[in-house]
Amino acid sequence: MSFLERFFLGDDEKTATNTAYMGIEEDSAVLFPVPNLSPVADSIVHRCSRILMLSIDQLHQSFEAEVPEHWRQPKDYARNLVEYCSYKALRIEAKRLDHLDDKEFSLLTFDMMLAWEAPDTDTESLLKEKVCSSNPESEDDDDDEGSLFYESATRTASQIDGKKTVGLEAFARIAPACAAVADPITVHNLFDALTSCSGGRLHYLIYDKYLKSLYKLLQSMKNVSGKSNNYKFNLTDGEIILDSDTKSVMQHNGTSTKPGRLTLTSHALYFEASGIASYDKAVKYDLSKDLRQVVKRELTGPWGARLFDKAVMYKSDSVAEPIFLEFSQFSGHSHRDYWFSIIQEVLNAHKFIRKYKLKRFQKEEALSKAILGIFRYRAVKNPFHSTPSHFKSILAFNLAEKLPKGDKILEALYSHLELMQMEFQNHAGLLAISEEMPLVGPLPDSLYALTRMGFLLLRKEDNPANDILVGNVHVGKTCPLQTAVRESFCYSNSVEAARATFYQVKVEDINTNLAVIKDLLFPLSEMGKLLQFLASWEDPFKSRVFLFSILFLLYRGWIWYTMPCIFFSLALCMFWHKHHNIGKPAEVFRVSPPPSRSAVELLSMLQDGVSQLQTNVQTGTIALLKLRALLLAFPQTTPHVAASLVIVAVAFSMAPFRYLLALVLLEVYTRRMPLRKPSSEKLERRVKEWWSRIPAAPIQIANPEYNNSR
Structure with missing residues (x-):
């Protein structure tokens, strides 16, 4: 390990990283019946067998029995085996409350991505050649660019040991297996946000930093929701606080202007005007009802002049005239754009719920997707200072509204929720099996992930006795939801190319x-x-x-x-x-x-x-x-x-x-x-x-x- 790597890693990180590099060599000493398996893939299979408490032969026999024959062809056998073992093991690992903060979990999932990208020896050698050609080492280039210590620690760390990085496809196949880590709708945009300063390859240090940031944020918001008595409003059953802004938010209502605190929950927007010693009673703007609500960016200024692009306009049937929420910021409007995005995400989630008339578990699952998306947005925005562009949002429902053919994504999501509802009604256990698209190794979805982390969206009498395990990942094949997202992204490339010509003319x-x-x-x-x-x-x-x-x-x-x-x-x-x-x-x-x-x-x-x-x-x-x-x-x-x-x-x-x-x-x-x-x-x-x-x-x-x- 180089000096720079030890400089950016703490003691815990050094030990865990050394364990990750040495673990592959130790585990690969045991022979596995699948030929041409790469060392990292062989290591993953053995580590998954220990997590599942199965022998290698039992795990291999389970793979042969559960996975259809056309997915066990020699061409993709090793990769599908890695997927199967990874999904099975992550199904167990994701049940732990602190798995996002566990160094072993981050190392395990990252090695799973490495194993998926190079499952056999032939693929591993081709990948090494590709990485070496795309990242040539040149001391002269380093001298021309200046000292590494003048750049950010994240970017410098991502340049160390560039071979230990994963690409987009590997991240998109493994990360959505854990609902808290990524969503199949926005996983590609999440990868772009994490690799914005590392040349399109995800380094372990960045990935681990993201998981820790997400875990700290989830713990913080769980504590905030548990101390809701600090606010001048009462939360309904299943309502979760998503964010609160105490920095001089100005509410313009007609001719009156009031500073105060703005709070967004999974159901409503609350504004508490500043009082003498504390905040006044909150004004509630319900986002869950069909009130013909409109939220958009707006300009504000003194005496009604439209000079500063720092406000969000809210209009609905419940208010007599539009409400303007101005976010104070010395330069730019990124803070306003962030609040506009998360408010719109909650609004679009409830719009989706009303459109398809979702009830109980389906409704809470849709809200859970929006909640986890907002938490991921915050986890990426604060440490990495990444702001998504037009088609790069990491908020699922906002992205579906922006992307061409985004309605196909929502239809696929509704089909997934219908499949989940059928399993609840039929009491079929933990696996959701379809003849047209079999699901192998289903993992916890968003509602189950939030419930395990202490966010109670359902009442106690509505919580099922067994774990909710309905997966949206498929061994050897993309799920219908991911297929709809991929088709929409391909269509959006033409839109982006055409949009670039608009600014020229x-x-x-x-x-x-x-x-x-x-x-x-x-x-x-x-x-x-x-x-x-x-x-x-x-x-x-x-x-x-x-x-x-x-x-x-x-x-x-x-x-x-x-x-x-x-x-x-x-x-x-x-x-x-x-x-x-x-x-x-x-x-x-x-x-x-x-x-x-x-x-x-x-x-x-x-x-x-x-x-x-x-x-x-x-x-x-x-x-x-x-x-x-x-x-x-x-x-x-x-x-x-x-x-x-x-x-x-x-x-x-x-x-x-x-x-x-x-x-x-x-x-x-x-x-x-x-x-x-x-x-x-x-x-x-x-x-x-x-x-x-x-x-x-x-x-x-x-x-x-x-x-x-x-």
């Missing part, structure tokens, strides 16, 4: 936006001018020719083929651009800037009405640039759009127009009827998600002397 000046729209609509404006010219009869000959042409088309019945011809022309144009522009960068759209304005004119544009108009114009600009990108066949969805236009053209050519018109009117008129409302909302969401992942065509503002000729 957004123009703050409203005059410049109008100039962009004018240039984009140049062909249509010219066509409109031509029609206006023909309708004005300034040139009688041209007007007569146009009139007789329209009459002839109507007489011959050719007018019905106008739309098919337009769609075919657009589709052919898009296919031609797709073929012509393969491998070429997107053509930059140049715009002539408008004339400059005086200072007085610019100040007048700061009014709220003009600001709203500016936002609408920006949205219209992006929409037109997206259409330009589709027309020029730059996004990947262009062939699908062109094919759709061909299908629509065929429909217009085969069916009478009056029938199509009747169908369109029928579709629009019956869209909001109760029978079609759910399917219509889903269709609208799919269209919006498809539209959001279309990139905008790039633009460039030309110099004033540039003249764009067409």
Whole structure:
């Protein structure tokens, strides 16, 4: 062990780390019947056998009996065996109240991740080569970067012994087995938060620091919930305090402003105004009821001026006017964003409960997921100073609302809760078995994890006599919930790529936006001018020719083929651009800037009405640039759009127009009827998600002397 590693590790950490490194060599001395098993995987199998109090042969026979044959193929045999043994052992280890604070537990789970990543000798050698090539050691680079002691201890420690790190897939397979450690919905984002300063590989020191931080936070919040008499409100059965802010939170209610203490629980938001010696009676904002509640970020300032982005607005049917909660912070708005996220998480969790009409264990399980997610958020935010981005939230219900196809995640979660309810009703024991997707080695879920840690979400008469053990992990295969999350994340990559183009084409000046729209609509404006010219009869000959042409088309019945011809022309144009522009960068759209304005004119544009108009114009600009990108066949969805236009053209050519018109009117008129409302909302969401992942065509503002000729 190097000097730097001993410098950052305390005495306990040194002993435990040495035990982890030496344990593999000691356990690997015992032979195991599976050939080509890596030393760390062999060590995990032996350690799991000791935890389960089974011999190696008994554990191996159990694996052969419980795991289906197609999961015991030679290609994945070692990895599935590691998963099976790990899930079985963690099922026992997670029952201990202090397992998160136990060094042996953190070492065991981390070694399980190492064993999953390198289950056999061939995979281990390939992984070593990959890690060595991605982390080259160079003393010259260290000299150029400066002294390591000027960087954070976490980052420096993560650079020591880089081979003892795990990747995303290993963390995502093992960590959700313990409900307190990670959730299958947000496990990928949690890994990104933990490895933000370690190059995408998780070091043991960071992982152990995260578990200890989470354990201390859980113990602290359990003590806070047990001393609820310090607050000026009474908690209902199963209500848990999630966080409390005593730092000069200002509540703006109309013209009145009061400082006080803000407390968030699993059911409500409480504000206690500051009194002379203590806090006044709390005002409760119930988040569990269907009161058409809205929570969003808001600007505040003195005398109603919207200057500082540090407030959260709460509006519902229970309050006469919106309530503004201002969080004092000298710089930035990260503290406000944190509170906004956790309030929204509780609100979304109860929205999910009401949507699927969850009762008893299902309801408490959904709340437990939200509670543990908030605790994980706090455990990562405080020690690691990590703030998630748009699609990187580690709050499950917030993430499902943000991600494209997030409703599929919630549907998969509801199916999991239904499976849990069936097991309670049928008294089938501890295993939840399905013919389509068998569950091998189920582990404790969120409700059971919180209950074991001392958080009582259920009343004593509702607590089952036996342990609640319904798992959402599968040996050799991802569960439906993880499959839905993976599909949604793949879809969100296109949305993120398209979102990056928005910031490149957004123009703050409203005059410049109008100039962009004018240039984009140049062909249509010219066509409109031509029609206006023909309708004005300034040139009688041209007007007569146009009139007789329209009459002839109507007489011959050719007018019905106008739309098919337009769609075919657009589709052919898009296919031609797709073929012509393969491998070429997107053509930059140049715009002539408008004339400059005086200072007085610019100040007048700061009014709220003009600001709203500016936002609408920006949205219209992006929409037109997206259409330009589709027309020029730059996004990947262009062939699908062109094919759709061909299908629509065929429909217009085969069916009478009056029938199509009747169908369109029928579709629009019956869209909001109760029978079609759910399917219509889903269709609208799919269209919006498809539209959001279309990139905008790039633009460039030309110099004033540039003249764009067409």
